[in-house]
Amino acid sequence: MEKIVVHGGNKLNGRVHIEGAKNAVLPILAATILAKDGQTVLTNCPMLSDVFTMNQVLKHLGIKVDFDENKNKITVDASGEISPEAPYEYVSKMRASIVVMGPLLARLGQAKVALPGGCAIGSRPIDLHLRGFEALGAHIEQHDGYVEASAPNGLVGTDIYFDFPSVGATQNVMMAATLAKGTTKIQNVAREPEIVDLQKVLNKMGAKVSGAGTNTITVVGVKSLHGADHEVVQDRIEAGTFMVAAALTQGNVLIENGITEHNLPLISKMKQMGVKVEQERDGVRVIGPAELKPVDVKTAPYPGFPTDMQPQMTVLQLEANGVSKLTETVFENRFMHMEELRRMGANFDIKGQSVIMYGPTHFEGAKVAATDLRAAAALILAGLVADGYTEVTNLKYLDRGYYEFHKKLQKLGAEVERIPIKESDAIAND
Ligand SMILES: CC(=O)N[C@H]1[C@@H](OP(=O)(O)OP(=O)(O)OC[C@H]2O[C@@H](n3ccc(=O)[nH]c3=O)[C@H](O)[C@@H]2O)O[C@H](CO)[C@@H](O)[C@@H]1O
Numbered sequence: 001m002e003k004i005v006v007h008g009g010n011k012l013n014g015r016v017h018i019e020g021a022k023n024a025v026l027p028i029l030a031a032t033i034l035a036k037d038g039q040t041v042l043t044n045c046p047m048l049s050d051v052f053t054m055n056q057v058l059k060h061l062g063i064k065v066d067f068d069e070n071k072n073k074i075t076v077d078a079s080g081e082i083s084p085e086a087p088y089e090y091v092s093k094m095r096a097s098i099v100v101m102g103p104l105l106a107r108l109g110q111a112k113v114a115l116p117g118g119c120a121i122g123s124r125p126i127d128l129h130l131r132g133f134e135a136l137g138a139h140i141e142q143h144d145g146y147v148e149a150s151a152p153n154g155l156v157g158t159d160i161y162f163d164f165p166s167v168g169a170t171q172n173v174m175m176a177a178t179l180a181k182g183t184t185k186i187q188n189v190a191r192e193p194e195i196v197d198l199q200k201v202l203n204k205m206g207a208k209v210s211g212a213g214t215n216t217i218t219v220v221g222v223k224s225l226h227g228a229d230h231e232v233v234q235d236r237i238e239a240g241t242f243m244v245a246a247a248l249t250q251g252n253v254l255i256e257n258g259i260t261e262h263n264l265p266l267i268s269k270m271k272q273m274g275v276k277v278e279q280e281r282d283g284v285r286v287i288g289p290a291e292l293k294p295v296d297v298k299t300a301p302y303p304g305f306p307t308d309m310q311p312q313m314t315v316l317q318l319e320a321n322g323v324s325k326l327t328e329t330v331f332e333n334r335f336m337h338m339e340e341l342r343r344m345g346a347n348f349d350i351k352g353q354s355v356i357m358y359g360p361t362h363f364e365g366a367k368v369a370a371t372d373l374r375a376a377a378a379l380i381l382a383g384l385v386a387d388g389y390t391e392v393t394n395l396k397y398l399d400r401g402y403y404e405f406h407k408k409l410q411k412l413g414a415e416v417e418r419i420p421i422k423e424s425d426a427i428a429n430d
């Protein structure tokens with residue numbers, strides 16, 4: 001086991017390279033299940049533990065997967081016989097594996113996937129996914145911790161309305177509909193850039209999907225799909241995390257090839273706080289001010305403020321001079337990082353879905369533990385501006401979504417290292 005040790009106080013300066021998006025590549029890997037012919041070649045794939053887990057899921061299904069890590073390239077060949085079952089060992093490691101269900105059901109007329117269960121940020125049910133499959137004509141049964149879907153005569157296109165624009169349900173149902181008979185219209189869908197990226201891949205594979213990025217997606221069913229080549233879209237959450245790092249440390253950082261339009265809610269709030277954000281030829285430049293102004297933020301589905309930037313944003317708000325509020329509307333339990341930040345000197349009250357923060361904070365280095373992926377990033381960010389040393393443990397969460405985070409921070413001038421945990425420390429962390 002390892003920990004990250006940060007010595008705070010350095011301003012970040014320089015350029016940072018951003019990887020392909022975790023939340024785009026995972027559903028795209030699931031989509032490769034649909035290709036009965038040919039290979040799918042994905043480039044700009046981030047080297048993250050979640051990506052390795054999804055590769056394992058595909059391999060378990062009988063699909064050939066080759067990850068050329070030097071080239072960030074994954075080649076998938078799903079042309080042979082495949083199995084309909086994704087077992088608990090894999091699904092429990094990563095909730096996103098539930099998105100294999102739509103492609104399996106579409107291709108095989110059946111799917112058996114372990115129920116993913118809850119996680120640190122909330123309960124995360126899959127009722128919207130299942131209702132979508134049922135509307136397409138699938139029969140659903142749940143037993144022994146598994147959900148089984150079957151449609152022996154194939155799925156049939158229909159009109160579907162989601163009560164909430166769930167990202168995973170949108171992806172799962174749009175993939176299921178690609179091979180359905182007739183047309184499927186899905187309303188109140190998620191509009192995230194990762195949904196747009198999935199639509200691009202599906203269409204390259206021969207599907208007829210339109211509307212991604214709006215609140216209605218239309219899928220005209222086709223007979224079969226084939227492999228395709230695709231470059232995965234940039235990770236807007238990794239980009240946003242480095243934007244916050246620059247703003248927080250009074251730094252000056254160029255986010256290489258940053259896609260401003262994917263981070264508008266974050267950029268708008270940072271500008272209100274006094275941060276300079278400028279589009280340049282090579283990317284987005286972020287310059288942190290001497291003093292941050294307080295702001296109120298509310299998370300919402302895209303194009304609202306992303307919940308995946310919420311923990312990082314709370315660190316920036318805590319550093320601001322005055323009272324800030326953050327309201328979390330997407331997940332019911334995403335303030336776990338706040339108590340760790342309290343150990344570093346943060347002063348705040350949690351009232352229902354909101355946290356009221358009293359800045360500016362005099363962050364002090366402490367031993368803290370990550371509770372989930374973005375919490376891990378937030379604690380490291382706080383360490384960048386804390387007096388003394390901050391030690392962050394539970395890095396398995398960080399590795400789900402950030403590739404060599406400490407090395408990228410080092411390159412920008414932070415004093416940060418990743419080192420093995422001594423046995424005596426590990427006991428304290430159990
Ligand atoms: C791999 C991936 O892309 N993960 C992202 C995806 O997760 P994920 O796809 O799981 O997120 P959803 O949009 O589905 O979930 C959002 C909310 O809807 C609820 N819900 C969802 C489905 C359902 O059937 N019933 C239901 O009630 C969830 O409990 C949650 O409160 O979108 C989230 C919201 O932007 C992000 O935080 C995650 O990083």
Ligand SMILES: C=C(OP(=O)(O)O)C(=O)O
Binds near residue numbers: 121308401
């Ligand atoms: C919550 C996240 O991911 P996942 O849905 O994969 O847990 C995230 O990326 O912040």
